[in-house]
Amino acid sequence: MSWRERFPGVSEAEWRDWRWQHRHALRTPQALARVVDLTPSEERGLAQTAATFRLGVTPYYASLMDARHPFCPVRMQAIPVADEVSCCEGDLRDPLGEDGQRPVRAVVHRYPDRVLFLVTDTCSVYCRHCTRRRITGGEEGPFDRAAAEEGIAYVRARREVRDVLVSGGDPLVLGDDRLGWLLGELRAVPHVQILRLATRAPVTCPMRIDDALARRLRSVKPLFVVTHFNHPKECTPEAQEACERLVDHGVPVENQTVLLRRVNSAARIIADLNHRLLSWRVRPYYLHQGDLAAGTGHLRTPLACGIDILEALRGHTSGLAVPHLAVDLPGGGGKVTIQPEYVLPEAPGSHRGAGSGGTWFRNYVGKPYHYPDPPETDCSCPYDEIFYAGKEGRPQPGA
Ligand code: SF4
Numbered sequence: 001m002s003w004r005e006r007f008p009g010v011s012e013a014e015w016r017d018w019r020w021q022h023r024h025a026l027r028t029p030q031a032l033a034r035v036v037d038l039t040p041s042e043e044r045g046l047a048q049t050a051a052t053f054r055l056g057v058t059p060y061y062a063s064l065m066d067a068r069h070p071f072c073p074v075r076m077q078a079i080p081v082a083d084e085v086s087c088c089e090g091d092l093r094d095p096l097g098e099d100g101q102r103p104v105r106a107v108v109h110r111y112p113d114r115v116l117f118l119v120t121d122t123c124s125v126y127c128r129h130c131t132r133r134r135i136t137g138g139e140e141g142p143f144d145r146a147a148a149e150e151g152i153a154y155v156r157a158r159r160e161v162r163d164v165l166v167s168g169g170d171p172l173v174l175g176d177d178r179l180g181w182l183l184g185e186l187r188a189v190p191h192v193q194i195l196r197l198a199t200r201a202p203v204t205c206p207m208r209i210d211d212a213l214a215r216r217l218r219s220v221k222p223l224f225v226v227t228h229f230n231h232p233k234e235c236t237p238e239a240q241e242a243c244e245r246l247v248d249h250g251v252p253v254e255n256q257t258v259l260l261r262r263v264n265s266a267a268r269i270i271a272d273l274n275h276r277l278l279s280w281r282v283r284p285y286y287l288h289q290g291d292l293a294a295g296t297g298h299l300r301t302p303l304a305c306g307i308d309i310l311e312a313l314r315g316h317t318s319g320l321a322v323p324h325l326a327v328d329l330p331g332g333g334g335k336v337t338i339q340p341e342y343v344l345p346e347a348p349g350s351h352r353g354a355g356s357g358g359t360w361f362r363n364y365v366g367k368p369y370h371y372p373d374p375p376e377t378d379c380s381c382p383y384d385e386i387f388y389a390g391k392e393g394r395p396q397p398g399a
Contacts, residue, residue: 003063006035010059018201018208021058022124022173032057032079036067045080053137053295054126055080061125061204064233073231073263077127081298084128088297090330093134095291097332106143106151110334114163117151119143119182123170125204129258129299131291131328136169143168152185155192162193165226172201172208180216187220195223202227202253203234206242214249225253226285231264235276247281254285257323259306260299261290267312274313274321287323292330303327303338311340315364344368 003015014020026032029046032055038046046055057078066072070081098108098116108116120143121135130136155161164186171179186192197217201208202225217223225246229235246253255277259265264273274284287309290300306325313322324337344360348368351360358372386392 001067003059006063007059015060016207018124018205018210021060021205021207025056025058025124026062027056032062035062036065036075036079038079039070039081041081041083042070042079044082045084048082048085049080049295052085053080053128053130053133056123056126058124058205060207060238064236071262073233073260076263076299077129077230077260078125080128083298084295086297087294088300090292091294091297092292092330093294095131095293095330096328097330098132101332104147104150104154106147107154109154109158109161110332113160114165115155115158115161117155117164117166117186118168119148119166119171119179120169120173122173123168123204124173124201124208127200129260129290129293129296131293131296132169133293133295148182152182152189155186156189159191161189162191163196164192164194165196165198167198170199170201171197172199172205172213176213176216179213180219183216183220183223193222195220196226197223198226198228198256200228202239202242202246203229206236206238209242209245211245211249214245214251217246217251218249221250223251225251227253227255227282228258229255229273229277229282230257230260231269232272232276235273240280243277243280243282253280253282255282255323256286256288257284258288258290259301259309261301261305263299265301265305265309267309270309270323271313271317271321274323275317278318278320284321284323286326289325289327291328307338307340311364314340 004010026035029038029043032038032046049055061074061078064074066075101110102108106118108118118135121138121140123136126136134140155164166183166186183195186195217225227243229239243253257264257270257273264270270287277284287306289303289306290296310322310325325339326335326337328335342361344362347360347370351368351370358370361369361371363369
């Protein structure tokens with residue numbers, strides 16, 4: 001069913017206006033019931049989560065839902081079910097331990113050379129798997145200009161910060177002027193080398209990405225947009241136009257997928273999604289194991305699921321389509337990446353005695369291969385001192 005049939009009386013101009021999409025977001029069970037046939041589990045989820053997490057779906061994202069099938073991947077990401085109310089073992093309010101690493105309200109400073117910069121607590125769609133739902137649920141209240149100024153002052157004072165990831169909430173709910181001011185202030189900090197902007201707008205409200213915004217983002221280059229497609233059903237012509245507009249304006253786009261049980265927990269889905277994204281020049285970057293955010297346990301997969309997906313991708317398709325499988329360690333330990341084990345503990349039976357030293361591997365179809373050790377093992381780089389001491393007489397990187 002097209003959006004015109006689902007939202008009769010809406011003009012093309014209104015539909016393509018991102019502010020109209022935000023103003024008309026579906027925020028009640030009654031509004032959603034006009035778009036899909038709600039199941040008893042969804043009705044219970046909607047009633048019981050009303051007090052714990054926001055509900056909001058842009059008409060555009062709602063128009064992608066299968067009205068009849070409760071396992072529609074778009075529906076599962078945006079409509080709560082009864083399971084969202086139950087807690088699982090290990091669930092955490094702040095799964096990544098961010099609150100203990102927030103020197104000021106807008107900044108999470110966990111890693112040595114980069115910070116997360118929170119600019120808003122709102123989004124155009126509230127994802128049921130949101131890891132930062134303590135913030136996007138409205139518990140903390142909005143981020144005002146004073147919070148942003150305090151965050152900018154923090155970044156300015158910390159010379160080790162060379163990378164700022166602007167996030168929230170979704171920074172693209174802000175208007176161009178407010179966003180432009182913030183990015184301009186961060187760009188003006190001499191030691192900040194790169195900016196990143198995390199947004200689901202290309203997925204949930206692609207009309208937000210217009211030429212004016214793309215020009216603004218380009219004006220603070222180098223800035224990378226990090227978006228969040230989870231399923232090929234989200235790869236619409238509108239989403240393609242949004243991503244390609246950014247890339248055409250010189251703004252690189254990367255994608256982070258969250259692995260969600262029964263939404264995208266199959267190699268075929270992830271491969272298809274990544275192939276589509278690559279054809280738009282969007283680079284699949286991370287495949288995230290679900291965090292332990294309270295209320296999301298029913299959407300989490302066992303670790304083996306992600307490893308099996310990587311096993312099915314690596315070698316079988318281009319490396320560009322194979323993301324890093326990442327686990328953000330509970331409590332604030334930071335990200336680690338995992339992959340199938342390709343190193344064999346010993347030479348396989350038929351090769352015993354062959355190739356002493358070195359390492360035995362299995363390749364992507366399970367065949368054994370030997371990689372011998374090199375003749376020398378000293379890996380220090382003698383030219384380093386000349387290059388980094390500036391003795392070459394040329395400008396140094398980052399100078
Ligand atoms: S867009 Fe991002 S921050 Fe907003 S609800 Fe979805 S996952 Fe959470």
